[in-house]
Amino acid sequence: MVVVPSNISDIEPYQGGKPIKEVAREIGIPESKIIKLASNENPLGISPLAQEAIKNVLEEGSRYPDGNGYYLKQEISKKFSIDSNRIILGNGSNDILEIAARTVLSPGDEVIYSEHAFAVYEIVTKSNGAVGIVAPAKDYCHNLQNFLSLITNKTKLIFIANPNNPTGTLIERLTLKNFISQVPESILVVLDEAYDEYLDDDLKSVAFSWLAEYKNILISRSFSKAYGLAGLRVGYGVGSINLVELMNRVRQPFNVNHFAQVAAIESLKDNEFIEKSRAINNQGLKLISNAFKGLSIEYIPSYGNFISFKLQDEKCAMMYYHHLLNNGVIVRPIANYGLPNFLRVSVGLESENNSFIKYLSNCNI
Numbered sequence: 141m142v143v144v145p146s147n148i149s150d151i152e153p154y155q156g157g158k159p160i161k162e163v164a165r166e167i168g169i170p171e172s173k174i175i176k177l178a179s180n181e182n183p184l185g186i187s188p189l190a191q192e193a194i195k196n197v198l199e200e201g202s203r204y205p206d207g208n209g210y211y212l213k214q215e216i217s218k219k220f221s222i223d224s225n226r227i228i229l230g231n232g233s234n235d236i237l238e239i240a241a242r243t244v245l246s247p248g249d250e251v252i253y254s255e256h257a258f259a260v261y262e263i264v265t266k267s268n269g270a271v272g273i274v275a276p277a278k279d280y281c282h283n284l285q286n287f288l289s290l291i292t293n294k295t296k297l298i299f300i301a302n303p304n305n306p307t308g309t310l311i312e313r314l315t316l317k318n319f320i321s322q323v324p325e326s327i328l329v330v331l332d333e334a335y336d337e338y339l340d341d342d343l344k345s346v347a348f349s350w351l352a353e354y355k356n357i358l359i360s361r362s363f364s365k366a367y368g369l370a371g372l373r374v375g376y377g378v379g380s381i382n383l384v385e386l387m388n389r390v391r392q393p394f395n396v397n398h399f400a401q402v403a404a405i406e407s408l409k410d411n412e413f414i415e416k417s418r419a420i421n422n423q424g425l426k427l428i429s430n431a432f433k434g435l436s437i438e439y440i441p442s443y444g445n446f447i448s449f450k451l452q453d454e455k456c457a458m459m460y461y462h463h464l465l466n467n468g469v470i471v472r473p474i475a476n477y478g479l480p481n482f483l484r485v486s487v488g489l490e491s492e493n494n495s496f497i498k499y500l501s502n503c504n505i
């Protein structure tokens with residue numbers, strides 16, 4: 141047997157949403173009848189501009205992609221008025237989280253993240269031999285006071301998901317900035333903003349404007365959620381020029397494929413698509429929340445494109461999960477996030493949300 145260090149064998153495998161093809165195979169429902177509300181994907185699909193752009197460059201797939209992602213970085217730089225030397229691209233924002241961890245962590249270092257926070261933080265912490273320190277949440281939300289009290293001289297990295305997945309909670313700008321100002325400069329604070337595009341304008345992150353003041357923050361963004369490119373795998377990080385230069389040494393030379401780069405460039409230009417996605421999401425959040433209210437099901441009000449809702453106990457949650465699944469609606473159990481009584485549903489198109497509500501309502505247990 142190959143000997144594997146315990147920090148690796150201790151890692152709990154990441155559990156993603158069940159793929160449509162797998163459910164079709166297992167339940168025997170045609171793929172076209174299955175509604176996947178399990179991975180916070182954009183129900184509108186890929187922006188038409190991005191689709192067109194990928195089709196036009198299909199034959200370029202035989203060449204290596206631009207390892208520096210020059211044009212995509214230019215587009216991000218232009219859109220947010222940030223120096224392109226502050227930008228690093230990733231194979232999904234998961235890649236950014238992992239590169240950040242590999243860049244700053246040595247075995248035995250401590251990494252702080254919240255209870256009920258995104259599962260990838262623990263994976264990248266453990267895979268680097270570091271120790272995860274879990275800050276207890278308050279009302280399912282990150283409690284930054286708890287983060288501060290857990291900082292030691294071994295702390296090297298802090299992960300904050302804002303909004304958080306799977307709870308959908310949001311930390312106010314001022315509270316977050318005040319927190320960052322109290323974290324020692326030697327500790328990297330990763331602000332994971334995968335759902336920022338879904339926020340209303342007055343709630344959107346302004347963390348790019350903090351970069352001049354704080355050299356120890358890294359803002360992570362994704363094209364997988366509102367931009368609808370989950371299958372292409374592309375995201376980016378924005379931080380100090382020095383940090384980004386070091387992170388670039390750690391990443392794989394061609395970590396973002398050509399089609400992802402091309403699609404991301406066009407997606408960034410398609411404001412109409414993002415506005416439409418946001419509007420549909422806001423309507424869906426209202427529809428689903430109202431249904432929960434009507435059914436007296438407790439839920440966590442969400443700033444993302446998903447809602448987690450609470451059932452009596454874990455057994456009941458799994459019965460609802462299977463009832464929905466057997467009717468072709470895939471949602472996500474979140475016991476591995478310390479929320480065994482909960483399920484998480486992603487917001488879909490209106491018809492998809494209505495199917496979810498229908499099967500939620502007729503579950504007899």
Ligand SMILES: *Cc1c(COP(=O)(O)O)cnc(C)c1O
Nearest residue numbers: 232233234258305334362364375
């Ligand atoms: C979905 C998600 C991501 C994005 O992952 P990608 O690798 O960009 O697909 C990052 N952080 C959180 C909290 C998420 O929920």
